[in-house]
Amino acid sequence: MSSRDEEFLAQLRATFNVEAAEHLQAMVTGLMEMEQLSTPTAQRERAAVVFRAAHSLKGAARAVGLADVESQCHLLEDLFAGWKRQGGLLTAVATDAAHRALSTVSAALGAPAVATVAQQSAPPALAAEHGGPTSGDTVRIGVAKLDAMLVQAEELFAAKLAATQRAEDMRELAHRFEAWKHEWAAVESESRTLRQATVRPAPGDVGHVNGPALARLLDFADWSADHVKSLERHVAGLARTAQQDRHVIERLVDDLLEDSKKLLLLPFATCAAPFPKLVRDLCRDQGKEAELVIRGEDVTIDKRILEDLKDPLIHLLRNAVDHGVEPPDRRTAAGKPPRATITIAVTPMDGRKVEFTVSDDGAGIDVEKVKASAVRHGLLSPDDALAISDAEARALTLHADVSTSPMITKVSGRGLGLAIVSERAEKLGGTVSVESELGRGTSFRIVVPSILATFRGILIEVAGRRFVVPTAHVERVARVKADEVRTVEGRETIALDGRAVARVRLADVLELPVVEGSDATTAIVPVVVMFAGDQRVAFAVDAVLDEQEVLVKRLGRPLLRVRNVSGATVLASGQVVPILNALDLLKSARRGGGAPARAAAPVRSPDLATKMILVAEDSITSRMMIKSILESAGYRVQTAVDGMDAFTQVRAGRFDLVVSDVEMPRLNGFDLTARIRADKKLSDLPIVLVTALETREDRERGIDVGANAYLVKSSFDQDDLLDAVRRLV
Numbered sequence: 210m211s212s213r214d215e216e217f218l219a220q221l222r223a224t225f226n227v228e229a230a231e232h233l234q235a236m237v238t239g240l241m242e243m244e245q246l247s248t249p250t251a252q253r254e255r256a257a258v259v260f261r262a263a264h265s266l267k268g269a270a271r272a273v274g275l276a277d278v279e280s281q282c283h284l285l286e287d288l289f290a291g292w293k294r295q296g297g298l299l300t301a302v303a304t305d306a307a308h309r310a311l312s313t314v315s316a317a318l319g320a321p322a323v324a325t326v327a328q329q330s331a332p333p334a335l336a337a338e339h340g341g342p343t344s345g346d347t348v349r350i351g352v353a354k355l356d357a358m359l360v361q362a363e364e365l366f367a368a369k370l371a372a373t374q375r376a377e378d379m380r381e382l383a384h385r386f387e388a389w390k391h392e393w394a395a396v397e398s399e400s401r402t403l404r405q406a407t408v409r410p411a412p413g414d415v416g417h418v419n420g421p422a423l424a425r426l427l428d429f430a431d432w433s434a435d436h437v438k439s440l441e442r443h444v445a446g447l448a449r450t451a452q453q454d455r456h457v458i459e460r461l462v463d464d465l466l467e468d469s470k471k472l473l474l475l476p477f478a479t480c481a482a483p484f485p486k487l488v489r490d491l492c493r494d495q496g497k498e499a500e501l502v503i504r505g506e507d508v509t510i511d512k513r514i515l516e517d518l519k520d521p522l523i524h525l526l527r528n529a530v531d532h533g534v535e536p537p538d539r540r541t542a543a544g545k546p547p548r549a550t551i552t553i554a555v556t557p558m559d560g561r562k563v564e565f566t567v568s569d570d571g572a573g574i575d576v577e578k579v580k581a582s583a584v585r586h587g588l589l590s591p592d593d594a595l596a597i598s599d600a601e602a603r604a605l606t607l608h609a610d611v612s613t614s615p616m617i618t619k620v621s622g623r624g625l626g627l628a629i630v631s632e633r634a635e636k637l638g639g640t641v642s643v644e645s646e647l648g649r650g651t652s653f654r655i656v657v658p659s660i661l662a663t664f665r666g667i668l669i670e671v672a673g674r675r676f677v678v679p680t681a682h683v684e685r686v687a688r689v690k691a692d693e694v695r696t697v698e699g700r701e702t703i704a705l706d707g708r709a710v711a712r713v714r715l716a717d718v719l720e721l722p723v724v725e726g727s728d729a730t731t732a733i734v735p736v737v738v739m740f741a742g743d744q745r746v747a748f749a750v751d752a753v754l755d756e757q758e759v760l761v762k763r764l765g766r767p768l769l770r771v772r773n774v775s776g777a778t779v780l781a782s783g784q785v786v787p788i789l790n791a792l793d794l795l796k797s798a799r800r801g802g803g804a805p806a807r808a809a810a811p812v813r814s815p816d817l818a819t820k821m822i823l824v825a826e827d828s829i830t831s832r833m834m835i836k837s838i839l840e841s842a843g844y845r846v847q848t849a850v851d852g853m854d855a856f857t858q859v860r861a862g863r864f865d866l867v868v869s870d871v872e873m874p875r876l877n878g879f880d881l882t883a884r885i886r887a888d889k890k891l892s893d894l895p896i897v898l899v900t901a902l903e904t905r906e907d908r909e910r911g912i913d914v915g916a917n918a919y920l921v922k923s924s925f926d927q928d929d930l931l932d933a934v935r936r937l938v
Contacts, residue, residue: 225273229318232266233311234482235259236285240307241485243299245500252299260289266314277317281310305493308486355472362462362469366760369462370780376455379448386441393434400430473513474660477555478506480515484526488551491530498548499534499569501526505555510563511660517637518565518657521630525567525653526551528627533571533651543648545570562639562681563659568652574645576602583608603643607631630655635792638664638679638775640741666759666778666788669737670752672721675786677759677778682791684738684745686753691732696897696918696933703747705738709909712736713798715748719773739791746798761788773797820938821845821862825855825869825881826899831922835868835899838927839934852876856884859891865938868930871900871911879914886915895937899930 239259246252267282288307292299481503488501529551537547554566579602580594588608589597607627630653634641639657658664666677667686687705694712695702701712715737716722736747759778764771775790822844826832836846847864849855853875859867867885871878878898885891897918898911911919918933 222273225269225275226318228269229266229278232262232269233314233318235262236266237311237486238482240304240311241489244304244489247298249296249298253293256289256293256299260286263289275317278314281314281317285310308490358469358472362466365462366466369459370760372451372455372458376448376451379444379451383441383444383448386437386444389437390441393437397434400427403427473511474509475512475515476506477508477510477515478503480510480519480522481506481553484522484553487523488526488530491527492534495530496536497530497534498537499530499551500548502550502552503554504552508555508557508563509659510555511658514563514637514657514659517633518655521633521655522553522565522567524627524630526553529567529569529571529651533569533573535572557659558656561659562656565655565657566652567655568650570650573647573649573651574603574606574643575647579603579605603645606643607641627653635790636775638681638791640792664759664761665756667737667756668754668780668786669715669750670754671719671750672716673751674721675754675780675784676719677786677788678737678739678794679788679791680756682739682741684740687736687738687747688733689736689747689749691734695912695916696920696936702912703736704912705745705747707909707913708745709912710738710745710747711798712747712749715750715794718748718794718797739795741792741795744795744799746795748794748798759788819845820865821847822934822938823847823849823855823858823862823864823867825849825852825867825873825878827851827870827873831870831899835930838930839868842931842934844934844938852878852881856881859885859894860888864894866895866897866934868897868899868934871898871902871907879910882911882914882916897930897933897937 236259239255239262243252243255243259246255263282263285267279267286270276270278270282285307288303288310292303484503485501488499491497492499534549534551535543535545540549541547549569549571551569552566554564554568556564556566558564576599580589580597583589583602583605584591584594588605594602607630631641634655634657637657639655641656642654643651644654645651665680667680667683669676669678685705689703689712693703695704695709702709703712704710734749735751735753736749737753738745738747740746761775762777762779764774764776773790773793774787775793776788778786778788780786822839824832824835824839824846826835826848827850832848832850836848839846847858847862849858851873852869855867855869856876858864867881869878869881873881876884878900882896882898885894885896895917896915897920898916899920899922900907900911901922908919917937920929920933
């Protein structure tokens with residue numbers, strides 16, 4: 210075969226691959242629909258579509274020399290022809306044989322088990338069904354070319370930012386002439402007086418000997434003034450032109466980028482097409498029955514997001530069949546229909562986001578099994594497993610290694626599937642949540658952007674470096690005074706909306722050195738409060754600079770996955786700035802990525818022996834233990850047997866700090882703190898509460914009454930106590 214013939218055959222097969230994907234998908238979809246129909250007439254009408262697709266694919270396969278595909282299509286034709294002759298409903302044996310033939314065709318084509326046309330283009334039939342153009346006014350173009358065009362369009366976003374920056378620079382330059390005009394106006398009258406003196410010197414004025422030189426100097430000053438005024442007018446004109454150009458470029462780039470992104474928007478149906486067969490095959494393998502309901506098939510989403518979410522959605526469907534759906538006899542015994550319902554729903558949200566919900570009406574999540582798996586793999590201690598809520602336990606299913614399956618199978622049991630779902634959603638800047646009711650079913654919700662490329666971000670400065678955090682994960686930006694910081698369980702907290710929110714230095718999370726003038730040495734510190742679900746953390750930064758639209762640049766190898774960083778962007782100044790991963794930051798803060806509570810101001814070095822601490826504790830064992838810890842650190846310590854005894858002593862003596870239990874007779878620690886704060890002479894006395902009460906309400910009550918630190922005995926560490934004391938005295 211000549212090189213020209215080989216080239217022609219390669220082009221022919223490339224065209225065939227696209228056509229084959231369409232025919233294959235039409236057959237799979239048609240066969241799945243036939244299985245749902247209950248009358249022979251309806252089945253025959255749908256079978257005609259499958260038969261035509263098989264016949265067309267057979268002819269195309271013959272043209273490119275794919276004998277295996279041709280023979281399987283011929284087998285499908287024989288199968289449907291025989292069924293038509295016999296009449297009646299299509300049997301399960303026949304449908305299984307048809308599915309096997311389709312799987313063989315997929316393998317011969319080198320495609321997935323069920324081809325998805327989204328990898329090439331939207332099928333004409335599908336486009337027409339969803340109101341798109343018909344094949345008569347469409348053209349095939351490789352997705353790689355569309356991707357390249359979108360990248361080029363996205364690059365113009367940098368030109369837009371640069372035009373904006375240049376316009377601002379010109380405006381600032383134009384404003385600088387205002388200062389010159391002010392100064393010139395102040396001396397212009399004196400210049401005129403000097404010129405008159407050179408022309409008509411006063412009697413006895415000896416300075417007229419320099420008249421010609423002074424005149425030349427004044428001439429130059431006048432020329433300079435005229436020249437500067439001319440420059441001012443020219444710069445003002447350039448500034449107006451730059452502003453006009455900026456608006457034009459912004460409009461053109463925004464429109465081009467928006468239209469380019471729409472080229473890669475595909476209906477969810479192109480991704481969801483393989484899912485019904487997947488659920489059917491999984492149920493057949495496990496002896497279960499389930500119907501897959503897909504809602505929101507016409508919702509259009511960025512092709513890149515659909516590609517990234519395809520595997521997570523498959524994992525969720527596998528999880529639903531393997532863990533959620535019960536066998537028919539068990540469902541019947543529980544009063545449920547023998548056939549389960551699994552639903553995938555896609556819903557557009559505000560702010561260019563889209564929500565994917567995968568739910569089932571199966572057995573639900575057994576939180577006790579989840580806790581046991583988490584303890585077995587070291588994610589939780591037995592005590593923590595008893596303390597966490599059911600919602601927190603369900604969230605653990607998103608961690609690697611956590612699985613409720615008693616054995617590892619080819620479908621699940623390794624505890625990886627849901628972790629992949631979580632990681633992929635986080636990579637896209639989204640979130641995953643899970644809801645479940647034992648015996649009633651489970652729902653997983655994935656919220657991700659509907660379009661990639663640009664988003665709103667907040668520009669911050671940390672340790673002399675600049676970063677961008679996604680606005681979508683920022684609840685608020687605030688300024689916090691150093692004396693508003695409290696310590697709870699060895700961690701710094703601030704009060705927001707009546708709740709204690711952890712305060713973590715972003716420099717610590719990012720493992721950056723603290724530079725002079727950072728939040729460690731200032732009285733008022735900016736914080737960026739980030740959130741995901743119910744979790745909130747206030748990250749202390751050096752400065753909050755601006756909020757702006759930024760273009761996301763994904764990291765390439767070997768930086769595909771960098772902790773706490775999701776990508777980068779280029780500012781209008783040309784500076785490359787990392788984009789921080791908000792969910793990673795929250796995880797790092799939760800795992801202790803931030804440093805433990807430490808002084809918000811430079812630590813003083815007083816003579817500890819001069820510091821007197823009062824310890825109020827009704828338990829003699831705890832009282833002596835705390836007394837011993839403090840005395841070993843060099844402090845002088847006095848003790849009180851309850852709150853009333855402590856209040857009497859602080860009013861009569863002089864103390865630098867009070868360490869108190871909460872549950873005490875006569876006067877508890879909360880009331881003791883409130884009384885001290887109400888006394889004008891004692892109101893500034895630092896108070897550390899050490900207690901067994903560890904609920905969120907108790908911690909918030911401790912902060913509300915004015916405690917400076919709140920340490921829980923169950924996680925008590927003497928270093929936490931000493932850190933809190935050093936910070937406060």
